[in-house]
Amino acid sequence: MRLSLPALCGLALATLTACGTTPPQTQTVEIAFTLRAGTAPVYCGGPFGPLGTPAVTATLRDARLYVQDIALIDTTGTAVPVTLPANDWQQPGVALIDLETGGPDCAGTAATNPVIRGTLPAGTYSGLRFTVGVPETLNHTSVEVTPAPLDVVAMNWSWQAGRKFMKVEVTPTGGVTKPDGAKTATWFLHLGSTDCTGNPAQGGTVTCQRPNRLPVTLPAFDPARQAVALDLTALFSGTDLTRDQGGAVGCMSGPTDPDCPAVFGTLGLSLTNGQPVTPGQPPVFRAVDVR
Numbered sequence: 001m002r003l004s005l006p007a008l009c010g011l012a013l014a015t016l017t018a019c020g021t022t023p024p025q026t027q028t029v030e031i032a033f034t035l036r037a038g039t040a041p042v043y044c045g046g047p048f049g050p051l052g053t054p055a056v057t058a059t060l061r062d063a064r065l066y067v068q069d070i071a072l073i074d075t076t077g078t079a080v081p082v083t084l085p086a087n088d089w090q091q092p093g094v095a096l097i098d099l100e101t102g103g104p105d106c107a108g109t110a111a112t113n114p115v116i117r118g119t120l121p122a123g124t125y126s127g128l129r130f131t132v133g134v135p136e137t138l139n140h141t142s143v144e145v146t147p148a149p150l151d152v153v154a155m156n157w158s159w160q161a162g163r164k165f166m167k168v169e170v171t172p173t174g175g176v177t178k179p180d181g182a183k184t185a186t187w188f189l190h191l192g193s194t195d196c197t198g199n200p201a202q203g204g205t206v207t208c209q210r211p212n213r214l215p216v217t218l219p220a221f222d223p224a225r226q227a228v229a230l231d232l233t234a235l236f237s238g239t240d241l242t243r244d245q246g247g248a249v250g251c252m253s254g255p256t257d258p259d260c261p262a263v264f265g266t267l268g269l270s271l272t273n274g275q276p277v278t279p280g281q282p283p284v285f286r287a288v289d290v291r
């Protein structure tokens, strides 16, 4: 039997290209995140650790972060941007990672989002790059009218200051002692832009002296079998979680807060100008095998 050329092309999948059909030009990618204390997973509802200096056990209260400028790194070292389709947890340009699983110890709901979903040109990729933050053009918007995931009130500071880029809250065993000797339960890390001027509610342009966006590069990352770990042991390695030394309880990015130098140090951010000190791979984030 002799088959026509179209029939042959229909049968011989391996020769589709020769028949004029081009291979897929885009591919999908899912980039997973996971919360760890060292190597141990961290969840709401039970003690973890110990962590900090001195080391104490703690329970989790919140762990959420916005991520922008997501790219996979190809075999030539080029960062190829990942396009984010809109869903409840992301819109073009920004995604919200929510690792807080709800329950009596935690601040939010049981809903979580550990995964960024996107597309990029088909290719061979070996690394990952992203920035903890919200793009400047999206940051100073109304939480009431901006689509998800920028509508989360718990991640909002104000129109002028924008969003909390990263919110990690832990409740150490025995509580937190404030400078006046009073006790409070939870140590707060809120990372976001500070010293912002301009009134976006009236159409003004906002300028922030300290952007506090954190670029992260994982040179070797395989999204098919690995996740990005946020390691709370590394994050709080130089922090005494049982004490607040002044300013906001914990560190809310205040440049004069005596609790901020240690945690900004582990993040690799300058508390003076809000820029990364050594752009690259802060030890707070690393690739871990999950499959």
Ligand code: CA
Pocket: 244, 245, 246, 247, 248, 249, 250, 251, 252, 257, 258, 259, 260
């Ligand atoms: Ca403080």
